Amino acid sequence: MRERKIQGQAPPASQPSASSPLIAPAADETVNDSLRPTRLMDMIGQRAVADRLRVALEACRIRGEPLPHILFDGPPGLGKTTFATVLHHELGVELAMTSGPALDKKGDVMPFLTNAIEGSILFIDEIHRLPKSVEEFIYPVMEDFRVDVVLGEGISARTLNLPLKKFTIIGATTRSGMLSSPLRDRFHMHEHLEFYDIADLARIVTINAAKLKTTITQEAALELAHRSRGTPRLANARLRWVRDFATARYDGVVTVEIAREALEMQEIDREALDKQDRRYLEGLIQVFHGGPAGVEALAATLAISVDTLADEVEPFLLRSQFIIRTPRGRCATPKAYEHLGIRLPKKRPASDGQDNLFGHF
Numbered sequence: 049m050r051e052r053k054i055q056g057q058a059p060p061a062s063q064p065s066a067s068s069p070l071i072a073p074a075a076d077e078t079v080n081d082s083l084r085p086t087r088l089m090d091m092i093g094q095r096a097v098a099d100r101l102r103v104a105l106e107a108c109r110i111r112g113e114p115l116p117h118i119l120f121d122g123p124p125g126l127g128k129t130t131f132a133t134v135l136h137h138e139l140g141v142e143l144a145m146t147s148g149p150a151l152d153k154k155g156d157v158m159p160f161l162t163n164a165i166e167g168s169i170l171f172i173d174e175i176h177r178l179p180k181s182v183e184e185f186i187y188p189v190m191e192d193f194r195v196d197v198v199l200g201e202g203i204s205a206r207t208l209n210l211p212l213k214k215f216t217i218i219g220a221t222t223r224s225g226m227l228s229s230p231l232r233d234r235f236h237m238h239e240h241l242e243f244y245d246i247a248d249l250a251r252i253v254t255i256n257a258a259k260l261k262t263t264i265t266q267e268a269a270l271e272l273a274h275r276s277r278g279t280p281r282l283a284n285a286r287l288r289w290v291r292d293f294a295t296a297r298y299d300g301v302v303t304v305e306i307a308r309e310a311l312e313m314q315e316i317d318r319e320a321l322d323k324q325d326r327r328y329l330e331g332l333i334q335v336f337h338g339g340p341a342g343v344e345a346l347a348a349t350l351a352i353s354v355d356t357l358a359d360e361v362e363p364f365l366l367r368s369q370f371i372i373r374t375p376r377g378r379c380a381t382p383k384a385y386e387h388l389g390i391r392l393p394k395k396r397p398a399s400d401g402q403d404n405l406f407g408h409f
């Protein structure tokens with residue numbers, strides 16, 4: 049079983065050439081992530097997704113066939129890559145990893161297709177950023193495990209129909225809405241990952257503290273879970289920080305008081321919002337009078353990319369009801385005003401002459 053996660057190093061001859069952009073999503077973390085579970089039974093939460101994957105694994109083991117193509121979607125850090133690596137471990141098959149933006153042209157994807165062995169997995173992160181030409185190129189791959197290669201140019205050009213080994217494509221996206229329907233429909237399983245609840249995050253923190261040989265109280269694990277925005281990747285990052293803080297300033301044991309002190313130093317508040325989230329809410333309330341405001345206008349005002357706002361900031365603010373999304377744009381909720389200690393206006397000015405959504409306050 050091999051896992052091809054190559055970045056900045058020449059792959060062996062049988063693998064894609066050094067010039068092909070073979071990269072690992074979140075490469076540093078993917079390669080060295082000692083906290084990443086390797087078996088399905090070690091995955092915490094996402095029970096419905098794990099159950100369906102268990103069925104797919106069992107069926108493909110019984111039939112001796114590759115896994116169906118699977119699409120994972122959901123905000124960053126919820127386990128899309130982890131599920132792909134878990135499936136590769138469960139089946140004991142080879143895993144190659146790349147990402148949509150790295151596959152700039154057909155030639156970039158070709159080595160992955162021709163090197164894929166029977167039953168192996170090709171993981172494509174950020175698949176919504178695959179260029180249209182590459183996307184269309186892989187349609188016959190996903191359907192019939194063949195690829196059409198054009199040889200020569202002009203009138204002497206001819207198309208070679210190259211058969212491929214049967215393998216699995218696992219796609220991951222933070223923006224399933226940006227995926228074209230022909231591509232989406234070629235995935236046999238669509239799995240949406242939800243934010244994690246506090247109990248599951250606290251379990252992840254406790255298990256990972258043990259892996260990091262750190263003593264943490266149950267109360268401190270719950271505190272970290274509360275401040276991790278429903279996201280395991282953030283829970284792990286908070287845990288590592290709190291552990292460093294406890295080691296540098298105290299005796300290394302993480303108590304709830306130490307956890308709070310460490311997180312306050314990172315400016316992560318009791319609602320799990322960080323500086324960027326608060327800037328977003330302040331901008332929406334103070335510059336746009338609480339909204340409605342379009343994401344482009346907000347991004348320009350805050351000097352943050354639209355992608356960062358849409359992928360990393362807004363999903364949690366929406367889920368925790370600090371903002372709502374309307375056809376006319378984003379609006380801050382009374383909870384956002386209260387959290388920032390800003391007084392609710394009696395009647396907010398409606399820039400477009402219509403009553404705004406919170407006109408009653």
Ligand code: ADP
Pocket residue numbers: 074077081083084085090091092093094123124125126127128129130131220252280281284
């Ligand atoms: P994504 O690909 O969705 O951005 P990852 O799969 O890289 O997210 O997950 C980030 C980290 O969170 C992983 O390295 C892993 O340690 C942890 N993690 C994710 N999902 C789970 C889970 N269900 N149980 C335990 N840890 C998880």
